[in-house]
Amino acid sequence: MTASSAPRVRIAEARAHIGQTVEIAGWLYNLRKSGKIVFPIVRDGSGIIQCVGAKADLGDEPFESLKRLTQESSLIVRGVLRADERAVGGVELDVHGFSIVQRVSEEAPYPITPKEHGIEFLMDHRHLWLRSLRQHAVLRVRHEVIRAVRDYFDSNGFTLVDTPVFTPAACEGTTTLFEVDYFDDEKAYLTQSGQLYNEATAMAFGKVYCFGPTFRAEKSKTRRHLTEFWMVEPEMAYATLDDVKQVAEEMVVFVVRRVLENRRADLAVLERDVARLEAVLPPFPKISYDEAVAILQSKGSTIEWGGDLGGGDETILSEMYDRPVMVDRYPSAVKAFYMQPDPERPEVALGVDVLAPEGYGEIIGGGQRVHDLALLEQRIAAHELPREAFEWYLDLRRYGTVPHGGFGMGIERCVSWICGLEHVRETIAFPRMLYRLRP
Amino acid sequence: MTASSAPRVRIAEARAHIGQTVEIAGWLYNLRKSGKIVFPIVRDGSGIIQCVGAKADLGDEPFESLKRLTQESSLIVRGVLRADERAVGGVELDVHGFSIVQRVSEEAPYPITPKEHGIEFLMDHRHLWLRSLRQHAVLRVRHEVIRAVRDYFDSNGFTLVDTPVFTPAACEGTTTLFEVDYFDDEKAYLTQSGQLYNEATAMAFGKVYCFGPTFRAEKSKTRRHLTEFWMVEPEMAYATLDDVKQVAEEMVVFVVRRVLENRRADLAVLERDVARLEAVLPPFPKISYDEAVAILQSKGSTIEWGGDLGGGDETILSEMYDRPVMVDRYPSAVKAFYMQPDPERPEVALGVDVLAPEGYGEIIGGGQRVHDLALLEQRIAAHELPREAFEWYLDLRRYGTVPHGGFGMGIERCVSWICGLEHVRETIAFPRMLYRLRP
Numbered sequence: 001m002t003a004s005s006a007p008r009v010r011i012a013e014a015r016a017h018i019g020q021t022v023e024i025a026g027w028l029y030n031l032r033k034s035g036k037i038v039f040p041i042v043r044d045g046s047g048i049i050q051c052v053g054a055k056a057d058l059g060d061e062p063f064e065s066l067k068r069l070t071q072e073s074s075l076i077v078r079g080v081l082r083a084d085e086r087a088v089g090g091v092e093l094d095v096h097g098f099s100i101v102q103r104v105s106e107e108a109p110y111p112i113t114p115k116e117h118g119i120e121f122l123m124d125h126r127h128l129w130l131r132s133l134r135q136h137a138v139l140r141v142r143h144e145v146i147r148a149v150r151d152y153f154d155s156n157g158f159t160l161v162d163t164p165v166f167t168p169a170a171c172e173g174t175t176t177l178f179e180v181d182y183f184d185d186e187k188a189y190l191t192q193s194g195q196l197y198n199e200a201t202a203m204a205f206g207k208v209y210c211f212g213p214t215f216r217a218e219k220s221k222t223r224r225h226l227t228e229f230w231m232v233e234p235e236m237a238y239a240t241l242d243d244v245k246q247v248a249e250e251m252v253v254f255v256v257r258r259v260l261e262n263r264r265a266d267l268a269v270l271e272r273d274v275a276r277l278e279a280v281l282p283p284f285p286k287i288s289y290d291e292a293v294a295i296l297q298s299k300g301s302t303i304e305w306g307g308d309l310g311g312g313d314e315t316i317l318s319e320m321y322d323r324p325v326m327v328d329r330y331p332s333a334v335k336a337f338y339m340q341p342d343p344e345r346p347e348v349a350l351g352v353d354v355l356a357p358e359g360y361g362e363i364i365g366g367g368q369r370v371h372d373l374a375l376l377e378q379r380i381a382a383h384e385l386p387r388e389a390f391e392w393y394l395d396l397r398r399y400g401t402v403p404h405g406g407f408g409m410g411i412e413r414c415v416s417w418i419c420g421l422e423h424v425r426e427t428i429a430f431p432r433m434l435y436r437l438r439p
Numbered sequence: 440m441t442a443s444s445a446p447r448v449r450i451a452e453a454r455a456h457i458g459q460t461v462e463i464a465g466w467l468y469n470l471r472k473s474g475k476i477v478f479p480i481v482r483d484g485s486g487i488i489q490c491v492g493a494k495a496d497l498g499d500e501p502f503e504s505l506k507r508l509t510q511e512s513s514l515i516v517r518g519v520l521r522a523d524e525r526a527v528g529g530v531e532l533d534v535h536g537f538s539i540v541q542r543v544s545e546e547a548p549y550p551i552t553p554k555e556h557g558i559e560f561l562m563d564h565r566h567l568w569l570r571s572l573r574q575h576a577v578l579r580v581r582h583e584v585i586r587a588v589r590d591y592f593d594s595n596g597f598t599l600v601d602t603p604v605f606t607p608a609a610c611e612g613t614t615t616l617f618e619v620d621y622f623d624d625e626k627a628y629l630t631q632s633g634q635l636y637n638e639a640t641a642m643a644f645g646k647v648y649c650f651g652p653t654f655r656a657e658k659s660k661t662r663r664h665l666t667e668f669w670m671v672e673p674e675m676a677y678a679t680l681d682d683v684k685q686v687a688e689e690m691v692v693f694v695v696r697r698v699l700e701n702r703r704a705d706l707a708v709l710e711r712d713v714a715r716l717e718a719v720l721p722p723f724p725k726i727s728y729d730e731a732v733a734i735l736q737s738k739g740s741t742i743e744w745g746g747d748l749g750g751g752d753e754t755i756l757s758e759m760y761d762r763p764v765m766v767d768r769y770p771s772a773v774k775a776f777y778m779q780p781d782p783e784r785p786e787v788a789l790g791v792d793v794l795a796p797e798g799y800g801e802i803i804g805g806g807q808r809v810h811d812l813a814l815l816e817q818r819i820a821a822h823e824l825p826r827e828a829f830e831w832y833l834d835l836r837r838y839g840t841v842p843h844g845g846f847g848m849g850i851e852r853c854v855s856w857i858c859g860l861e862h863v864r865e866t867i868a869f870p871r872m873l874y875r876l877r878p
Contacts, residue, residue, distance in 0.1 A: 010596060010645065025677040027642075027839040045645025045676065046596060074839035076677075102840045110838050127639035127831045128838060130600075136643065143599045150589070157449060157485060160582045161569075164869040165604075165652050166667055168876050180619050180629070182666075183658070188876055190619070200566035200878075201868055203466075204575065206449065206484025212652060213604050219622070227621075228605055237484065238464040238515075392566045392878035399549050399567060400466040400513035401541045429640055430603040437607050437627055439639075439831035 006078050012046035014081055014091045023078045024049065024093065025101075027131070028069050030114075038067050040095070042077060048133070050087050051077055053095040066098060072110040072131070074101035126430060127439050137266035138426050141259055142415045146211075148258035149232050149409075152251050153209045158234055161201040163194030163210040168389060176216045178227075190215035193408060196338075196393055198235035199369060202404055203396055209234040221434050222311070223423040224361065226412060228432040235406030241340075241350040241368045244405040245326055248354055248364050249284050251409070252324055256280040259418055272420045276358060279322040286326045289348065292317060308334040309353075314361035321357055328352040328367075337379040340368040340405075352407070360417040366407020373397035445517050451485035453520055453530045462517045463488065463532065464540075466570070467508050469553075477506050479534070481516060487572070489526050490516055492534035505537060511549040511570070513540035565869060566878050576705035577865050580698055581854045585650075587697035588671050588848070591690050592648045597673055600640040602633030602649040607828060615655045617666075629654035632847060635777075635832055637674035638808060641843055642835055648673040660873050661750070662862040663800065665851060667871040674845030680779075680789040680807045683844040684765055687793055687803050688723050690848070691763055695719040698857055711859045715797060718761040725765045728787065731756060747773040748792075753800035760796055767791040767806075776818040779807040779844075791846070799856040805846020812836035 009022045026044030033039070036055040041048055055063040069075065079095040104110055112128055122129045129135055153160070166180065166188040182188040194210040201208045211232045218225055234251075236243060256277050259267070267274055287295070296303050296313050303313055308330070317325060329348040332341055339349035351367030370376045376397055380390050415427040425431040430439065448461045465483030472478070475494040480487055494502040508514065518534040543549055551567055561568045568574055592599070605619065605627040617629040633649040640647045650671045657664055673690075675682060695716050698706070706713055726734070735742050735752050742752055747769070756764060768787040771780055778788035790806030809815045815836055819829050854866040864870040869878065 012596070025841070026645075045598075045641075045643060072839040074841045104838050108837065125831075125834075127636075127834060130640060130643040139600055139644075140598065146599060147589075147593060150586075154586060157451070159484075159579065160585060161578055161868045162652075162669065164667060164871055165654075166871045166876060168878075178619050178621075180617050182617075182876055183656070183873055186876065197566075197869060201569060202484075204484060204569040205578075206465075213601075215604075217622070228603060230601065392564075395564075395566060398547065399543050400511040402464070402513045429600045430636060432603055432605045434622055437605060437621055437625060439607075 010046040011044050011049045014049060018081050018083050018091060021080050023076055025076045028071055028073045028075060031069060033067055040066060047089055049089060049093055051093040051095050057096060070104040070106055070109055073104045123436060130429060133269055137269040138419050139429060140266045141263050141419050142427055144259050144263050145255055145411060145415055148255040152254045153234060158207040158209045159205040161205060161208045161210060162212055163197035165191050167191050176218050178215050178217045192216055194233050198233055198406060199396055202235040202237045207236045219434060224413060226424055226431055226433055230411040231408050233406060233408040237404045238402050239405045240403055241352060241405060244366050244407055245352055248407050249282055253280060253282055270419050284324050284326055285321050288328055289330045292327050306331050314355055315359045318355040318357050318361050319359045324354050324356050326352050326354050337383040338369045340370050356417040363413045363417060364407050364409045368403060368405035371397060371401045371403050449485040450483050450488045453488060457520045457522050457530060460519050462515055464515045467510060467512045467514060470508060472506055479505060486528055488528060488532055490532040490534050496535060509543040509545055509548055512543045562875060569868060572708055576708040577858050578868060579705045580702050580858050581866055583698050583702050584694055584850060584854055587694040591693045592673060597646040597648045598644040600644060600647045600649060601651055602636035604630050606630050615657050617654050617656045631655055633672050637672055637845060638835055641674040641676045646675045658873060663852060665863055665870055665872055669850040670847050672845060672847040676843045677841050678844045679842055680791060680844060683805050683846055684791055687846050688721055692719060692721055709858050723763050723765055724760050727767055728769045731766050745770050753794055754798045757794040757796050757800050758798045763793050763795050765791050765793050776822040777808050779809050795856040802852045802856060803846050803848045807842060807844035810836060810840045810842050
């Protein structure tokens with residue numbers, strides 16, 4: 001689509017074209033008027049730019065048409081780019097002409113206005129709400145987090161091996177599984193974690209990761225839960241709990257640094273205190289579950305040794321430090337069947353959680369897996385899991401088993417923390433929750 | 440896990456350590472014997488290396504133990520790396536010592552042996568089959584394809600905005616949808632395409648892509664079908680069919696070049712004729728559906744104008760050219776409701792398919808979408824789709840609609856073509872098909 005012979009530029013690249021006549025194709029974000037001048041603010045998805053249209057330049061009729069243009073109408077503006085340090089992005093466009101692609105009706109105007117809207121209204125209009133500056137900033141940070149995670153693993157010898165969404169058996173209990181009718185009355189379950197499959201591929205490739213959507217049919221309505229969320233899960237052969245902790249720390253530091261390098265402007269839109277992110281440097285504080293329980297009890301928590309940390313407990317711990325804190329060696333009884341017991345203290349497992357600071361809580365869970373065949377068989381029996389469904393998983397202990405481990409990081413929780421949001425629902429384009437399947 | 444003070448190196452990096460004493464942690468891939476010398480071939484997931492163990496160096500008992508070691512037993516070998524141009528990877532290891540981590544039982548040996556196995560046996564043992572050289576090569580190419588696709592879009596101004604797996608309505612018909620029990624008797628369907636959502640995010644970000652698993656409950660058992668497959672889908676605002684074709688061509692060329700640059704060794708393992716891939720250069724041949732029908736009829740196909748191309752038709756066309764061929768302007772009647780009609784010939788749609796050469800057939804489908812509100816309303820009615828489920832989608836035409844388009848590329852079909860495979864089932868770690876949900 002060309003409305004003129006002027007080259008089409010994206011707003012994000014406008015600074016490189018100062019002094020040139022260009023065209024910008026986008027939508028009317030906002031419009032100010034001042035006598036014989038209008039200031040349309042145009043967005044094109046890459047950024048926003050203030051334009052300046054003078055009645056004298058445009059002619060009476062076009063000027064009036066532009067002046068009356070409605071929010072989110074689509075238009076192509078032509079003109080000369082001019083440096084202006086006061087403007088967003090440091091550049092403005094002097095409008096010489098424009099074409100309106102579609103004028104939004106004045107009778108049925110764009111539903112999201114600068115006034116305050118309730119969260120349910122905004123979520124019902126998520127397909128439009130995504131056009132706002134704030135949602136842009138969050139999803140750009142999300143994109144950067146995902147790129148950084150992939151770059152970290154790709155440049156550290158990990159092979160991406162995506163694991164299946166359709167699984168025949170449950171990884172951790174069945175109460176939070178979504179069930180699907182497969183073919184001929186067979187049932188499949190949507191994956192909650194790629195870990196068991198990762199253990200197979202780690203024995204093939206040494207170091208692997210999977211990265212995709214995972215599903216939990218949890219009836220909880222909290223600011224940390226989605227029914228569909230993305231998770232990255234690395235797994236390493238010949239690795240111990242210490243290796244898992246080291247990779248988790250390196251990865252988190254790498255991701256936060258990349259966001260600081262590339263998405264400062266988005267963090268500014270979100271009014272994020274970047275000093276809190278700049279503090280995310282190694283080494284992270286590392287405490288044991290035992291120490292965590294003692295700390296929590298001293299701060300008034302009702303936790304007893306043996307219980308899992310509650311959301312409130314996580315918040316207390318994660319507010320104590322200026323960077324993520326690692327808590328390891330939880331009681332085996334509260335952890336999954338595949339967790340390797342500490343050889344020196346079998347009542348605790350060689351698992352670790354990483355809690356993000358500022359009260360954000362758990363973003364990573366992982367650890368070392370049981371690699372001994374007899375012990376794993378015993379665990380499967382003790383957890384009353386269907387043995388035949390795990391025969392392939394047991395094969396990994398029959399044929400060249402080695403100590404191994406890995407972790408999972410929830411992308412939405414990570415983005416929520418980095419952006420400083422109150423709820424994970426804004427960290428994904430179309431969140432899925434207990435009462436939210438639309439749009 | 441350290442078996443000695445020698446630095447642990449990965450086989451892929453062994454060349455950089457020639458002359459040094461190192462340790463390698465892996466699995467016994469194969470073992471040759473010759474009198475007082477054994478040649479264990481060790482794999483560690485990053486590559487394979489031939490080791491040389493002499494009875495005189497190792498001592499009688501360790502030598503006998505190593506000589507009897509079973510396939511896929513896990514072990515750590517120590518020794519000096521030595522350049523040897525005849526060896527795989529150009530390097531060998533002279534073994535000074537080793538530790539066996541787990542010896543695979545001689546009574547229940549590793550089930551996949553160098554002899555021929557049937558495909559069902561191999562698929563039942565997919566968790567182990569992934570350790571073979573050939574499966575390694577395929578999945579490494581897959582990783583490269585995915586990286587290249589992401590790098591292409593990330594470096595060309597596209598924002599990654601992942602679309603939901605759980606959807607309330609069907610994008611294209613309901614017969615091939617997987618149904619899920621959501622909460623409180625609500626039904627959700629697993630996504631077949633992120634396109635409708637992409638159209639919303641393209642209006643927000645200008646240029647977007649989504650990349651994730653998609654699902655089709657097709658009862659077909661062909662070499663091109665999986666029930667769960669990965670798809671990348673870009674979408675662009677202010678774009679026409681020509682823009683879509685250009686991006687598709689650039690992306691395919693970029694991906695093939697990256698595989699040729701970085702995965703030559705894997706293509707060699709697969710005995711892929713790389714000359715066929717080196718021919719994949721722009722411009723791709725571009726023909727209309729009309730031309731395609733004429734060609735097919737001249738070659739004996741029974742296709743009539745108005746029908747969709749069959750698998751056999753695709754094969755014929757895709758064998759005619761040395762690079763992918765683009766076929767555009769299909770009859771509107773065989774295409775989805777959202778396809779923009781050609782303004783000069785409304786009976787054909789502004790859609791395009793890209794057929795990979797050598798008989799591989801369709802890897803990409805896309806085109807320009809209906810952007811006019813009234814026309815889209817009419818199409819939804821004509822296709823008897825539930826209007827209320829599409830109100831949000833119609834909103835995109837009410838508030839700043841613009842010409843836009845995009846495409847979807849199936850990763851498994853693309854990898855199958857690039858690797859020169861006979862069936863897509865080897866292009867994903869754990870394929871899901873009509874009668875295949877395990878392991």
